[in-house]
Amino acid sequence: MFTVAALYHFTPFSDPAALQAPLAKTCCSAGVTGTLLLAPEGINGTIAGTRDGIDAALAHIRSLPGCADLEWKESTAVEQPFGRMKVRLKREIVTMGQPQVDPRAGTGHYVDAKDWNDLISAPDVAVIDTRNDYEVAIGTFNGAIDPETKSFGEFPEWWQQNKQRFHNKRIAMFCTGGIRCEKSTNYLLGEGVEDVFHLKGGILKYLEDVPAEDSKWRGECFVFDGRVSVGHGLEEGPHQLCHACRRPILPEDRARPEFEEGVSCHHCAAETSEADKARFRERQKQIRLSRERGESHLGQSVKPD
Template identity: 65%
Template sequence: MFTVAALYHFAPLPDPDARREGLLALCQAQGVRGTLILAQEGINGTVAGSRDGIAAVLAHVRAWPGFEALEWKESAAEAMPFGRMKVRLKPEIVTMGQPQVDPVARVGRHVAPADWNAVISDPDTVVIDTRNDYEIAIGSFRGAIDPGTRSFREFPDWWADNAGRFAGKRVAMFCTGGIRCEKSTSFLVGQGVTEVVHLQGGILKYLEEVPEGESLWDGACFVFDRRVSLTHGLRPGGHILCHACRRPLAPEDTARPEYEEGVRCHLCADEYTEADRDRFRDRQRQAERGELI
């Protein structure tokens, strides 16, 4: 079994480039794979490896000034869910495109998973799923609003168009692991929303801690690795990924006439040119021959 750690932490990182090589070398030496993103606002990512390897990487990051309180969500995988290790430098650790948003300075109130059901069952609370449309398509909390966004960068515009609907309401927000809510609740506080809360630890922590019989979650939670989705108890959700459009598919979707492995699914059947399809077929043949990492 491999230990999978999903982590993020907002803290000043003045020179992320100076941290990159050392972090990458440590991960590679420990046999850890996945993706970590560094920016001047902090770190974000998911990695997998042996328990000792993950512990070494986490200890390394927590030794950076301001990162002592780094937290993470753990799950397990029977097979290594990542092909290689990447440490990337970006302007933001999760892209919202709102430079005035500062989750270190202000953020919505955290709600523990054990208290989340009571919050979202309150009729005076508006519950908003901050994830992308393809993630929401396979699972969400009952009654949650789907903004229909294809990227997190679209959320501020969606809020501007819809804020009037939620006047006087408490706003409760959630996402996969918590990072998008750190920014979205900070954004709403800056927009003058007086009461905004979010699920501490995200959906993954809720699925880990709240018994299935008491859960208000329906479906599976999309994750950005080869497991594709998780459900209650952080068990595999059974979805696969369309390698053309990167959307999650239920097992029965592979029986649909539009499906061609590695090339298309019913969701993207009309989205690519024949030249694209030929390129996808070449890539699929390479994958079947074991030529892709």
């Protein structure tokens, strides 16, 4: 059984590049895999490994400037959910494209998982899912509004086009682990919205703490690792990943005529050209050959962006 740790922390890093190699070395030496993003605004990512390996990686992260009070959420995976370790440099640890947004200057009111049901049941509350459309498609809260965004960077434009719908409403926002709401609630505060709330710890904390029989969550929660989705109790869900478009699919979707392993699924078959599909087939061939040789197609690596 592998321990999976999801984490983020907003803190100023004056030189993120100087932190990259030592962090990657610690993780790789401890046998930890996953993805960590470093930016001037902080750190974000998910890692997996043995208990000792995760403890070593977290100890290193907590030693970084301003990270002593780092919080993280843990779950488990039967199989290693990542193929390699990546530590990347980014402009933002979650991309919104709004330079004025700074969660350190203020966010919405945090709402604990145990109090979330009461808040979103109130008639004067509008509940907004800040995740991407393919995430919302497999699960969300009862009555939540889906902005139908393909990336988080589209949220500000959606808000500008729809903000009149929420006049005299309190706004409750949620996302997978909380990081997107740190930025989206700060953005709304900057737009003059006063009553803004967000689910502390995100959907993952809710699924961990709230019993299924009391839940207002429906479906599964998409996660950005090999588990693809989790449900109540953070149990691994039934979803798999289309390795062409990176969208979640169910096991029965593999029987659909549009599905070809690593090439297409019913979500993306019409979105790619024959040239794209030929390239995907070649990639899939190389993956198969690597597996037959007992090798990993993706080795451990550190990639600056």
